[in-house]
Amino acid sequence: MLDETVRLRPAARHELLSVAFVREEAFKERTAYLDARFALVAVTAGKGRLIVDGEGYELRQGSVQLLERGKALRFEAADGGVSFYLLGFEREDEGGSAEGLQLPPGALACTPFSQALLLLDALYRQRETEDELEAFENQVRFGELLLLLGKQNRSATYEARARRDVLHTVEEMQTNYAHPYTVDQLASSADMTRAKYTQLFKELTNQLPLEFLNGLRIEKAQQLLLLSQDKLVEIANTVGYNDEYYFNRRFKQEVGVTPGQFRRQRRDPNRAFAPFLEDFLVALEMKPIVQFYDRIWGRQEYLGLHDVPEFELSTGDWDELADYRPELIILDAGYRRWSLERCREIAPVFRLPSTGEDWRATLHAIAAVFGIQDRAAEAIKQYENKAGEARQSLLDALGGTMPSVAVLRISDLAVYLYGGRQLGYTGPVLYGDLGLREPELIGSLMPQERRVAIDPQTLTRLDADHLFITFDKREGEGRELLxxxxxxxxPAVRNGHVHEMDFFAWMNYGVMSHLRKIEDVLRVFRIGAANKV
Structure with a gap:
């Protein structure tokens, strides 16, 4: 009798598309864009660095990196140069991920490298074969290479999946902060032990799980205290505390004052520190006690805060910040990126609700903190009048036909195209308020994206009549693109319709930033020679 037939689990199939061998001379750089879904970089000699979306990886003989499409790449050769194979490949299932290979993106273990090198050399030698059998043999060799790498990197893949599962619980907590989570429940949701979950959570957030949850609750409580008339007990229940006394104690630990004191405090509008939010303070006729400064980006010159002292965020010198004696520190959702959690040791901290493109909501929230809602209403009215007048002026000056425009943020690492009328720093103003036309590429490439990195081939499809460009100094300006x-x-370049704009004024959601964009657009279309590159 035949044994019972068992259906085999299908394995993911991968197709090798390209094999290149690159020799980079000492201290030279090369920028690359991935056409394939995945790429392998295997270094055969020398050393250098690989920069992927701003993050650096060491390149040395025997190192292997797995990359995914959509990443901006830069190779930097060190003394003596560097040589490497670059392989591009696809999965049969377009929706697949690198995890289907049992390979995590990033650096891969590969020992002995000599075994991989034999396969790589053979793949390169046969890369141009037109013989069907030899081409099949090359795909088999490529499968052997993936198998070699997959067997050695299974544990790394598990770690990547575990981190992803922990991040999923972080997102769940951010959405449902009032839920009575326990660490055991969260660990079970991530399918790992309590100890492993706590370890990974601390690595990813720099906090323990329940510390993080309490921070979310206090953040929301601050918003409700200043933006609503709810009673303290109601706010405590809303954010997840059943005991008002415990809520008061936790709040004071986090903020420095009790909830009642936080709500009643009279705050001097001119003694606030609001990094990256100074735009809104200026719109509300306030002057910050100190303004943020970045050693690479500089400061927001367009705000005209020349007599306001500067604080460089990257130093983390909180004693220096304390010397300015701010009475309130206002932070937006990006505060963790700049490690600003310790600001609460200096003064009460108000974390704004996340409003994204809705700058009006942000303006109203900040105004409510200081009891100057009338100023917010007036600032919004003035903006809408200015935008309406500008739109009509453009229609009159251009004979009723609006040109198409696009915004590019350029650096050594990538060229970013900004999105349509609903999203991003620029689209709601240019396409929404002013009525300028979107190029077709935006609608087809990024209907729901704020921005997207584009490669040189995609760039050639950008048929905008005018280009507004700005350079990101933090990632290297990338002026070689020009x-x-x-x-x-x-077309815009050939016709002399490229206009360089101030980085901070155009990469900002603030009302003063948007007014500056409107002024820049009017200047470009009324005085054609202004700001041309």
Whole structure:
């Protein structure tokens, strides 16, 4: 009798698309864009660095990196140069991920490298074969290479999945902060032990799980205290505390004052520190006690705060910040990126609700903190009048036909195209308020994205009549793009319709920033030679 037939689990199939061998001379750089879904970089000699979306990885003989499409790459050769194979490949299932390979993106273990090198050399030698059998043999060799890497990197894949599962619980807590979570429940949700979950959570957030949850609750409580008339007990229940006394104690530990004191405090509008939010303070006729400064980006010159002292965030010198004696520190959702949690040791901290493109809601929230809601209403009215007048002026000046415009943020690492009328720093103003036209590329490439990195080939499809560009100094300005044939072939470039704009004024959601964008657009279309590159 035949044994019972068992259906085998199908394995993911991968197709090798390209094999290149790259030799980079000492201290030279190369920028690359991935056409394939995945790529392997295997270094055969020398050393250098690989920069992927701003994060650096060491390149040395024997190192292997797995990359995914959508990443901006830069290779930097060290003394003596660097040589490497670059392999591009796809999964048969377009929706697949690198995890289907049992390989995590990033650095991979590969020992002995000599075994991988034999396969790589053979793949390169046969890369141009037109013989069907030899081409099949090359795909088999590539499968052997993936198998070699997959067996050695299973544990790394597990770690990547575990981190993803922990991050999923973080997102769940951010959405349902009032839920009575326990660490055991969260660990079970992530399918790992309590100890492992707590370890990974601390690595990812720099906090223990329940510390993080309490921080979320206090953050929401601050917003309700200043933006609503709810009673303290109601606010405590809303954010997840059944005991008002415990809520008061936790709040004072986090903020420095009790909830009642926080609500009753009279705050001097001119003694606030609001990093990256100074735009809104200026719109409300306030002057911050100190303004943020970045050693690479500089400061927000367009706000005209020349007599306001500067505090460089990257130093983390909280004693220096304390010397300015701010009475309130206002932070937006990006405060963790800049490690600003310790600000609460200096003064009470108000964390704004996340409003994204809705700058009006942000303006109202800040105004409510200081009891100057009338100023917010007036600032919004003035903006809407200015935008309406500007739109009509453009229609009159351009004969009723609006040109198409696009915004590019350029750096050594990537060229970012900004999105349509609903999203991003610029679209709601240019396409929404002013009525300028979107190029077709925006609608087809990024209907629901704030921005997207585009490669040189995609750039050639950008047929905007005018380009507004700005350079990101933090990632290297990338002005070499302006000398490339792809750039010079663009219609806007050929017609002299490229306009360089202030980085901070255009990469900002604030009302003063938006007013500056409107002024810049009017200047461009009324005085054609202004700001041209």
């Amino acid at each position: 000398d490339s044939p792809e750039w010079k072939a663009l």
